[in-house]
Amino acid sequence: MAQGNTNPGEIVADQLVKTFNGTVHAVRGVSFEVRAGEIYGFLGPNGAGKTTTVSMLTAGLQPTSGQAQVDGLDVRRQAEAVKRRIGIVFQESTADGDLTGRENLELAAALYSVPRGAVKARVEGLLERMQIGEAADRLAKTYSGGMRRRLELAAGIVHSPKVLFLDEPTLGLDPQGRAGFWKYVLELRKEHEMTVFVTTHYLDEADGMCDRIAIIDHGQIVATGTPGELKDRLGGDIVTVRPTAAPPTLVDVLGRVPGVTSVTPQDGAFRLKCANGEALVPAIVSACAAAGVGLQGVSLKRPSLDEVFLEFTGREFREDEGPTATDRAVMVGRVRERFGGRR
């Protein structure tokens, strides 16, 4: 792992560990490198260690052990300099409701030492850009959820940081709000060549927006790669066969079907990997019939990040909150169509 010689805009974590009170192991040694200018997604269920990792990378929490550099700076020893170079959007709303949108941004500009002469133009530009111009002089507590998120984003980039951290930035937003938020992130990334580190537990968000993903579970990274690479690692489609009763020989029976590359028993069902699942389903059903095995059902899934998560953790991915999967699929499609999710 590269140490102390990272390039501008890069993030490098080396065996980061965070243990709370000596007993709660939130992050158990994560290592990764984020290249300058890419959108890097940290995907995992609630409690996986995503926010703890972000807190350490943004110099808000001391790691128990391990090291990390952001934009060439050590997060332990150069905490203040790190804070100066990065922008953060937290998962919860942190804008001051008793200040107007404009006052919130002016305060952020002062705290990030934006040159005095540049503050007015910068704040005006961001207010227009984020479509809060008309509400700029209203108290932030009167803003809608989407507006507040856009204000948070504006406050996070008021100093034009090289690296932007987004911690579950679209949590609780409706599809339209999420689409709007990502539109700005993608535009800004393009213009400022910002590195974006985003944590999410929305699979489609990670799939649609990120150049590369790390899947984190129980404080450990279980897989990294581009969304395409991760799905390719599944080795094709997944056919799940659910028999009425499973004789011990069924694994062999299914494994002998031409085209099936692996069979994994799981909760009374069998996960089969194969290159072209649709064409193989009749053969699988026939093989079961020939072996005298009754079937409750057979399902076919194309490679998806849900399947990737299941593959690497042995558990189903559960998105506990937020809009439905359909809503999000619509949103991702819409944004990708207009702005291009990946470079």
Added chain:
Amino acid sequence: MIRETVALTKRELLRLARNPQALATSLLLPILYLLLFGQGFNLGARLPAAEVEPLILGSPTYFSYFAAGMAGFVAVTATLFIGANVIFDKLFGILKRIASTPASATSIFAARLIAGSIQPIGLAFLVLGLAVGLGHLGLSGLEVTAAVGPVGAGEIVLAVVILSLMFASLFLAIGFSIEQPQTYFAVVNAINLPVLLTSAALYPWGFMPSWLQNIAAYNPVTLAVEVIRINLFAAAPAAYPHPAWFYLLGLLGWAVAMGALATALARRALGPRH
């Protein structure tokens, strides 16, 4: 650092100005104490002056003695909310955003101390002004019997400012260290009430048993109030064993000690989390 402190102070003052209800409510305490408690508990109006005078150390009336004490009392009590605001800002995530910026812990603390002390200091002087005004309305009022020169006025201002700042910094540091408003109020009340009730702010000095007098003599509220009384009442300097600057020095000693405690607490709470 100055720019950050100014920006954060401005934020605090804007919030204060946008909450006129809180400002109005804070005026209630001194008004109620002067108008009701002060008039109802007016020992001087019922007891022969010769009996009262030795008990109140050179103050012309008990109400005058009491009004000077109230200024000290308010300068402390009005700082109670300063730490509670920190806790509410924590609960609303606002402090998290501020702490994520490069703004130094010193700026974050100083801005709140400056903005948060304006109100208690202002209220203390309002008490003195109001108490004088009551005398002109046919009620018992504060009678200033000494000629207050610039030095005396300066000593009074210093006493009130130091007293307010030291309690504001302590309550602020406690606010940064505590997560729940309920816990905060329990802790600060456990400090505030014993401090006030072991001081000579409200009791006639001569009423107190000697053991309480011994405690009260070292109480920072007593020290500040003594500076006010010695400067406002012509007969007071002769009744106290030391001049006003002596008590001011004692108060300063307290402020240094409490400032050190507050700094240590705030450093722990505002530094990087472990």
